Amino acid sequence: MLTLYSWTTPNGRKISIALEEMGLDYTAVPIDITKGAQHDPAFLAVNPNHKIPALVDETGAAINESGAILLYLAEKSGKFAPAHGTPDYWEMMRWLMWQMSGFGPMLGQAHHFLHYNPGLSDYSEKRYNDEAKRLYGILNAHLTGRDYILDDLSICEFAIWPWAARFDYHKVDLNDFPAVKDWYLRLADRPGFQRGYAQPLDVGPIPRPE
């Protein structure tokens, strides 16, 4: 049994989507970061970094950092990752690191300035919206003519898709990135993505671009 500590955010949904698609048994424990639950001593015993997601396996593993959790789950399930050390494995790692260092932190900054604190800094709004669009351009070029980031569905989708689901927060029109839009909507129709999106709480349907 696995215990996922999470909230209704992109980094949390990465893991619940992965767990659903992998068919692994888990319990989702809500950590309401809007009320400061990430600072509770009981949660800090699981993740001293004060952030969701965190995963505890009954085998004794306790992991934080969503990229590390995805790699752990791919290894545990034997699914959604190419064989270790192959060129495809490193292609997967390249996209996972791209998400963890760019298409996550930069979009998070865009959310801070464009969605949660609009009007505070024109400079910052432009800087992070421009960077969000640059990153979508990279993803769009890669996905043009392909169904998935790798040859098949992989943990790269679990890492990247939940951030694209916040397109409204970073003020990106998916119609400007047609290959990303097709990929996004195809994944949004998967029952595993829908179940994972609704964890640890169901806050409404997956957003769809007009």
Ligand SMILES: N[C@@H](CCC(=O)N[C@@H](CS)C(=O)NCC(=O)O)C(=O)O
């Ligand atoms: N690099 C971390 C980032 C985790 C993260 O930023 N989590 C956010 C929610 S998406 C959080 O817990 N924020 C609460 C806070 O910063 O106090 C990961 O990928 O797991």
